[in-house]
Amino acid sequence: MTARQRLDQLWSRGRDYLGTDLAIMGGAMTWVSDRNLVAAISNAGGFGVIASGAMPPDLLRAEIQATQALTEKPFGVNLITLHPQLDQLIQVCLEEKVGHIVLAGGLPPGGAIKAARDGGAKVMCFAPALVIARKLVRSGADAIVIEGSEAGGHIGPVSTSVLAQEILPEIRDVPVFVAGGIGRGEAILSYLEMGAAGVQLGTRFVCATECRAHPKFKQAFIRGSAREAIASVALDSRFPVIPVRALQNEGTKRFMEKQREVIARFDAGELDQKQAQLEIEHYWAGALRRAVIDGDVENGSLMAGQSVGMVTREQPVADILADLLAQAEAALQARGQAA
Ligand SMILES: Cc1cc2nc3c(=O)[nH]c(=O)nc-3n(C[C@H](O)[C@H](O)[C@H](O)COP(=O)(O)O)c2cc1C
Numbered sequence: 001m002t003a004r005q006r007l008d009q010l011w012s013r014g015r016d017y018l019g020t021d022l023a024i025m026g027g028a029m030t031w032v033s034d035r036n037l038v039a040a041i042s043n044a045g046g047f048g049v050i051a052s053g054a055m056p057p058d059l060l061r062a063e064i065q066a067t068q069a070l071t072e073k074p075f076g077v078n079l080i081t082l083h084p085q086l087d088q089l090i091q092v093c094l095e096e097k098v099g100h101i102v103l104a105g106g107l108p109p110g111g112a113i114k115a116a117r118d119g120g121a122k123v124m125c126f127a128p129a130l131v132i133a134r135k136l137v138r139s140g141a142d143a144i145v146i147e148g149s150e151a152g153g154h155i156g157p158v159s160t161s162v163l164a165q166e167i168l169p170e171i172r173d174v175p176v177f178v179a180g181g182i183g184r185g186e187a188i189l190s191y192l193e194m195g196a197a198g199v200q201l202g203t204r205f206v207c208a209t210e211c212r213a214h215p216k217f218k219q220a221f222i223r224g225s226a227r228e229a230i231a232s233v234a235l236d237s238r239f240p241v242i243p244v245r246a247l248q249n250e251g252t253k254r255f256m257e258k259q260r261e262v263i264a265r266f267d268a269g270e271l272d273q274k275q276a277q278l279e280i281e282h283y284w285a286g287a288l289r290r291a292v293i294d295g296d297v298e299n300g301s302l303m304a305g306q307s308v309g310m311v312t313r314e315q316p317v318a319d320i321l322a323d324l325l326a327q328a329e330a331a332l333q334a335r336g337q338a339a
Helices: 003-010 012-018 035-043 057-070 086-095 112-118 130-138 160-167 185-193 215-223 250-267 273-282 287-292 306-310 317-334
Strands: 024-026 047-051 075-080 100-104 122-126 143-147 176-179 198-201 229-231 244-247
Touching: 003 012, 003 185, 003 317, 012 198, 024 035, 024 317, 035 047, 035 057, 035 075, 035 317, 047 057, 047 100, 057 075, 057 086, 075 086, 086 112, 100 112, 112 122, 130 143, 130 160, 143 160, 160 176, 185 198, 185 317, 215 287, 229 306, 250 273
Parallel strands: 024 047, 024 198, 047 075, 075 100, 100 122, 122 143, 143 176, 176 198
Antiparallel strands: 229 244
16 A cells, blocks of 8 residues: 555545545635635645634625635635624625635534534534533534644643543534644654544644735744744633734743733723723734734744744645645555555
């Protein structure tokens, strides 16, 4: 058996679920995963996912149609469950015949999974723990993504390697995709061997030639090392902060100062709890756009996973996927499992 045949056996469930050659998803990245990157990933045999972020329904419809004009291959749409127009966004996906809807950013509200499935879409959900994975499957999710804390962007507290050990042996009814910290094909192979149906990578695709990100944003990724991609922390447990993994810059330093200043004003009675919390949360408003689109890499948010250290140059998506495949195949050959 060739290495590719063995790999195809290992990820056959993921390929069938996604309808692709490779069970590699390009994780949705707000402002980054637009029509160009998504179509490039799908055209190269992977599975692109549009990041809808805070888009209103009409913009999402336009993005889906523009992506369909660039690829006939399957792709998905990532919706943030907290979006106030979630129901309308699901309807847009269904009307535009999107095959896979990925519900991200917290537990989906009751009815969302059912509405998407009744409309004919497949529904993938993020599970940060085994009990939640089980609950989501019971609610109708037909695939699960587990994303560890190595990932870029908003993260949970548990690492990919531990989540994989806790969840992969237990959730067998639906395909499970592993995300967070994957930068090379050897890691893809090992998660498949542990029972994953496929994988999802975000950081590794940011420096794709087809990616719209500003050259300065890409340059920061090419220069950045794993230890510089750090999770944000709350200074005071009274004011929780959802951890976001990003490359350190002026913006992340000033975020600590901002928290200190707001907490001092709260303690002095100048702000109430709600005002203080809002002021802390508001600090990052628009910051990802400033970095990705405007190239303000000093003050904007450079969301990046620890795998950023393995991003060393700009490359076409097809080359990134070919590298990952070659690494997985070489690992199989080295184990004597394939010719
Ligand atoms: C810049 C950036 C933006 C992201 N935005 C989103 C998002 O809008 N929705 C989402 O579900 N995940 C988002 N993610 C997470 C990715 O989809 C993916 O799961 C993650 O990057 C995988 O880990 P990796 O970065 O280690 O490959 C984002 C990640 C990055 C780096």
